[in-house]
Amino acid sequence: MTDSKSHTIDTATGKEAPAEISEERVLNIFTEIAEQYERFNRSSSFHQDHKWLDRLVELAPITSSSRILDVAGGTGEVTFAICRKAHPAHILLTDYTPAMLEVAKRRIAAGDARSVNVDTQVVDAQKMPFEDNSFDVVTMAYGIRNMPDRMAALREIRRVLVPGGTACILEFSTPPRPVERAFYNLYLKWGIPAWGQHYTGKREDFVYLADSIKAFPAQEEFCDMLRAAGFGHVAYENLAFGAVAIHTAVK
Numbered sequence: 001m002t003d004s005k006s007h008t009i010d011t012a013t014g015k016e017a018p019a020e021i022s023e024e025r026v027l028n029i030f031t032e033i034a035e036q037y038e039r040f041n042r043s044s045s046f047h048q049d050h051k052w053l054d055r056l057v058e059l060a061p062i063t064s065s066s067r068i069l070d071v072a073g074g075t076g077e078v079t080f081a082i083c084r085k086a087h088p089a090h091i092l093l094t095d096y097t098p099a100m101l102e103v104a105k106r107r108i109a110a111g112d113a114r115s116v117n118v119d120t121q122v123v124d125a126q127k128m129p130f131e132d133n134s135f136d137v138v139t140m141a142y143g144i145r146n147m148p149d150r151m152a153a154l155r156e157i158r159r160v161l162v163p164g165g166t167a168c169i170l171e172f173s174t175p176p177r178p179v180e181r182a183f184y185n186l187y188l189k190w191g192i193p194a195w196g197q198h199y200t201g202k203r204e205d206f207v208y209l210a211d212s213i214k215a216f217p218a219q220e221e222f223c224d225m226l227r228a229a230g231f232g233h234v235a236y237e238n239l240a241f242g243a244v245a246i247h248t249a250v251k
């Protein structure tokens with residue numbers, strides 16, 4: 001049974017801890033790696049990252065009148081994937097780390113939003129400054145794992161969605177088959193820090209990334225968290241043998 005109450009954890013271990021430990025770390029890491037983040041993602045996913053984002057966009061019920069909130073949107077990878085494939089009324093691209101949004105703003109200026117209306121805002125997903133029932137679709141990729149109070153973030157996402165609105169959440173997950181899981185764990189231990197060192201020189205930041213992936217709940221447990229936050233129609237789709245999963249949930 002998933003505890004629906006808020007409690008804060010250290011996102012590197014999943015163990016109870018003050019929120020500040022994870023919040024300060026995440027701000028430092030993403031400030032340090034903002035400029036190299038996308039190149040790291042491309043290589044470390046063996047160029048699968050855009051395919052996974054495209055699938056996220058396919059699963060999101062986006063129409064020309066949709067108001068979309070991209071939570072933990074970083075440099076805009078999800079937002080710009082939406083802009084490549086759909087034409088919603090508006091996307092609000094939000095993130096906790098200003099340096100990540102600075103990269104996104106440069107991409108908007110360079111035309112990556114195409115003709116879609118995109119705004120950016122620094123926002124902590126665990127405490128969002130938006131009215132109830134403000135968005136039709138909320139997207140989030142690789143965000144929830146970095147938040148020390150995940151139940152608070154999921155409840156906030158539900159609160160700001162309109163009734164019937166959909167949350168689409170892409171996150172690293174757990175390959176269900178033991179052999180693939182064993183290879184994946186080896187890749188997390190050795191491959192991810194090595195790619196991180198190569199692109200940023202900050203190996204330790206990527207040891208954190210690997211630890212946080214290992215400590216993140218597997219597919220079914222994350223479904224339980226979404227239900228505990230009040231969502232219905234909770235479902236998920238595995239990608240890359242379950243190393244990544246997209247969860248969808250309806251308010």
Ligand SMILES: C[S@@+](CC[C@H](N)C(=O)[O-])C[C@H]1O[C@@H](n2cnc3c(N)ncnc32)[C@H](O)[C@@H]1O
Nearest residue numbers: 072073074077095096097100124125141142146
């Ligand atoms: C791995 S990046 C993902 C960025 C983007 N969604 C993508 O797919 O490339 C994780 C992002 O989560 C953001 N983040 C971490 N904690 C957050 C919080 N409490 N509220 C909002 N964003 C947060 C970080 O600043 C970082 O930009």
